[in-house]
Amino acid sequence: MITYGLLIVAAIYLLAKWVFYHAYKKKALTRSQIDSALVDRLNMAEGSHAD
Amino acid sequence: MQTKLAVQFRKNRRTSHAFERLKTCKKCGGYSVLFDNVCKQCGSRDKFIPVTEYASAMNRIMPWAEAFGAIALVLLAVASAGTLQHLAAAVIGGAAFLFLFFLLRKRYKPYADTYRLHRLLIDHTPAIWRGLRADLQEAVQDMDAAKPKEAYEKLREIGHFLRGEHVKVRKIDCLGRFFIRKDMELELEEIVPASFRQDFVLYLWEAVKVNKRLVRQSVLDYVVAYRYEIAAMEHGKDILTLVAGAALRMKAYVQRYPHFIVDYLDELPRERFHRLCKLMASTPAADRGRLYERCKELAKTRYGFDPEFQGLF
Numbered sequence: 001m002i003t004y005g006l007l008i009v010a011a012i013y014l015l016a017k018w019v020f021y022h023a024y025k026k027k028a029l030t031r032s033q034i035d036s037a038l039v040d041r042l043n044m045a046e047g048s049h050a051d
Numbered sequence: 052m053q054t055k056l057a058v059q060f061r062k063n064r065r066t067s068h069a070f071e072r073l074k075t076c077k078k079c080g081g082y083s084v085l086f087d088n089v090c091k092q093c094g095s096r097d098k099f100i101p102v103t104e105y106a107s108a109m110n111r112i113m114p115w116a117e118a119f120g121a122i123a124l125v126l127l128a129v130a131s132a133g134t135l136q137h138l139a140a141a142v143i144g145g146a147a148f149l150f151l152f153f154l155l156r157k158r159y160k161p162y163a164d165t166y167r168l169h170r171l172l173i174d175h176t177p178a179i180w181r182g183l184r185a186d187l188q189e190a191v192q193d194m195d196a197a198k199p200k201e202a203y204e205k206l207r208e209i210g211h212f213l214r215g216e217h218v219k220v221r222k223i224d225c226l227g228r229f230f231i232r233k234d235m236e237l238e239l240e241e242i243v244p245a246s247f248r249q250d251f252v253l254y255l256w257e258a259v260k261v262n263k264r265l266v267r268q269s270v271l272d273y274v275v276a277y278r279y280e281i282a283a284m285e286h287g288k289d290i291l292t293l294v295a296g297a298a299l300r301m302k303a304y305v306q307r308y309p310h311f312i313v314d315y316l317d318e319l320p321r322e323r324f325h326r327l328c329k330l331m332a333s334t335p336a337a338d339r340g341r342l343y344e345r346c347k348e349l350a351k352t353r354y355g356f357d358p359e360f361q362g363l364f
Contacts, residue, residue: 042176045180
């Protein structure tokens with residue numbers, strides 16, 4: 001029974017992995033978007049700490 | 052008045068994206084964008100690696116960890132098989148699982164790698180910001196120590212990330228201390244301030260004199276917005292004429308700023324005016340306005356004798 005249990009766990013893991021990968025693909029960012037997002041976050045942080 | 056300095060800037064690194072300039076300390080996780088190899092946070096020497104290299108290492112390690120987990124799961128299933136039927140199920144099921152697991156990973160690898168890089172930069176944003184603040188502090192110390200070249204080179208690197216007024220103003224302050232030459236790698240669009248600044252306009256004048264390509268839309272928007280303040284400056288008209296002449300580089304700018312250009316037509320050098328006339332001559336009749344009429348009139352009265360202007364209109 002443990003064998004079947006482990007195989008079921010493996011199947012669920014595979015399914016979860018596919019869901020995550022699919023989500024990555026769906027919201028796939030280009031390197032330019034990642035770059036702009038970083039610059040925006042840094043400038044927001046800078047703005048909130050402006051002296 | 053401060054004496055201007057003749058300087059040779061350090062060669063600017065070319066990167067496709069700003070984050071490629073970031074380097075992280077392997078020992079303490081601190082960040083920097085400057086050139087020295089000593090970590091300001093922990094004092095370690097030669098411990099910096101580019102953040103892209105760090106992300107690549109993560110992208111190598113994480114899949115291996117996952118693969119070991121998957122293989123361990125299959126081996127556990129095989130080891131726990133009590134009967135031959137269970138063993139067969141474990142072997143076949145495990146093989147199918149591993150095949151699908153590696154297939155899935157191969158197919159989605161580029162997306163997973165990009166996502167991990169994005170997550171890494173999100174999680175490390177506070178550390179990156181602290182590193183940039185420390186770099187900025189160093190640049191300010193250089194300015195205070197009358198080392199404008201060193202300060203500017205640091206600010207130029209920091210400016211790829213922090214684009215606030217305080218960075219721009221410091222850059223303008225430094226640039227105002229140098230003799231501007233054609234062989235320098237100059238920036239203009241990146242340092243356009245939010246309000247009128249005489250020192251920026253003076254730098255703009257020097258920079259556009261040596262490189263007209265620096266005049267882009269944000270620069271033109273600034274000049275048009277503060278044209279009366281600039282006109283009131285010494286050499287104000289020369290500056291505005293120079294910028295109007297540089298705007299003729301692109302037809303889109305001529306179409307966007309005709310009211311600005313038309314006011315400096317009389318002062319434009321012959322070569323610039325000829326370029327404008329050529330642009331105007333190719334303008335469809337429906338889009339012709341005051342600028343076209345003024346060009347036509349001026350070409351006739353001032354350059355009527357010049358063969359290059361004949362038959363343009």
